[in-house]
Amino acid sequence: MKRILSCMQPTSHLHLGNYLGALKNWVKLQDEGGECFYGVVDLHAITQPYEQDALKQATREIAAAYIAGGVDPKKSALFVQSSVPEHSQLMWLLATMSQMGKLERMTQFKDKAGKHKERAGLGLFAYPVLMAADILIYNATHVPVGEDQKQHLELARDIASTFNTRYGVEHFVQPEPYIMGEATRVMSLRDGTQKMSKSAESDMSRINLTDDADTIAKKIRKAKTDADALPDNMKALEDRPEAKNLVTLYGALADKTSDAVIKEFAGKTFSEFKPALADVAVAHLEPITKRMTELMSDTAEIDAILHKGAEKARGVAKPIFQQTMDIMGFWK
Ligand code: TRP
Numbered sequence: 001m002k003r004i005l006s007c008m009q010p011t012s013h014l015h016l017g018n019y020l021g022a023l024k025n026w027v028k029l030q031d032e033g034g035e036c037f038y039g040v041v042d043l044h045a046i047t048q049p050y051e052q053d054a055l056k057q058a059t060r061e062i063a064a065a066y067i068a069g070g071v072d073p074k075k076s077a078l079f080v081q082s083s084v085p086e087h088s089q090l091m092w093l094l095a096t097m098s099q100m101g102k103l104e105r106m107t108q109f110k111d112k113a114g115k116h117k118e119r120a121g122l123g124l125f126a127y128p129v130l131m132a133a134d135i136l137i138y139n140a141t142h143v144p145v146g147e148d149q150k151q152h153l154e155l156a157r158d159i160a161s162t163f164n165t166r167y168g169v170e171h172f173v174q175p176e177p178y179i180m181g182e183a184t185r186v187m188s189l190r191d192g193t194q195k196m197s198k199s200a201e202s203d204m205s206r207i208n209l210t211d212d213a214d215t216i217a218k219k220i221r222k223a224k225t226d227a228d229a230l231p232d233n234m235k236a237l238e239d240r241p242e243a244k245n246l247v248t249l250y251g252a253l254a255d256k257t258s259d260a261v262i263k264e265f266a267g268k269t270f271s272e273f274k275p276a277l278a279d280v281a282v283a284h285l286e287p288i289t290k291r292m293t294e295l296m297s298d299t300a301e302i303d304a305i306l307h308k309g310a311e312k313a314r315g316v317a318k319p320i321f322q323q324t325m326d327i328m329g330f331w332k
Helices: 016-031 052-069 086-095 100-104 107-113 122-136 147-167 213-221 241-254 258-265 270-297 299-328
Strands: 003-008 035-040 077-080 142-145 176-179
Touching (some): 003 016, 003 122, 016 035, 016 142, 016 270, 035 052, 035 299, 052 077, 052 270, 052 299, 077 299, 086 122, 086 299, 100 122, 100 147, 107 122, 107 147, 142 147, 213 270, 241 258, 241 270, 258 270
Parallel strands (some): 003 035, 003 142, 035 077, 142 176
16 A cells, blocks of 8 residues: 655745645545655754744644645644654664765755855754655655655655665665646746745745635736737747746646646636636635634644644554664664
8 A cells, every 4th residue: 555645844824836736636645545644844844944933833834724725634644743753763863874975965955055054054954864754754655745855755765775775674665756746836926937935025926825815816816927818729838937827727726737728718818817717716725725714713623633643643653663773773
């Protein structure tokens, strides 16, 4: 059976790109009957400057988005990383077999550390080792991630095989990446060449899962486009990234192919297309944002789900951690 694991950091609001590019696929994998573990990785979130007062809230908000987006706590283990201590315990063990040279080559580290690498924290440097532990502590077989996380997953595979070779065992499973999102790569509403992102300055560039219907409609109305009408095929949109993004978005929201959407709207201008897009966006997102608001207004339900999820996750993580200790020769 497939054992699926994926995680998001509680850094700030989730947006439409996270939903269509990741969460929607997680739900699909869950409903196809995989054994799923979905984590909120708070220990990763503190590798960069953060507000201590906001961490709890952000953690609950990501969990709320998972639930509102369709992750079913009865089927999937939904947990907070720091409440399953085996993640960080395993990380230490794996750190002893992770090469600094490989960690130095991680593009995310280079991006985040910036010009002054020597001032970057050890946590930021070791981030991919913790991520490897997140995966290996469950012996996950499949890990849905975006293209930007592929290098980290490669490292996790590398660490798993180093462990197995060094101790002469078949202990850790080699996790397979599930690269998602090429079809539903959601771009910024302000610049069709940039990914929709949590960190982009303008809030108008993204649709947050906490936006209400009016805000969603307004952001779509104001999205950057051009004056031309829509053609009748996607190829003709190659050099019109903003137009292409909105058509792709419509397809992803309405569960249609982009080709079907462009045929439907061929010859129409954006003043006609945008209201139609706003309608599908609101229809699709409103139940999600409503449920999220509901969950966030009384955190007892989320907290109970997360406690249960942590228990379920630990049920799997603990024996794997103990076996790892045994293989490595620790006293007990
Ligand atoms: N590094 C991932 C990101 O920034 C988040 C993450 C942490 C993750 N641990 C993971 C994703 C394990 C998949 C599996 O998006």
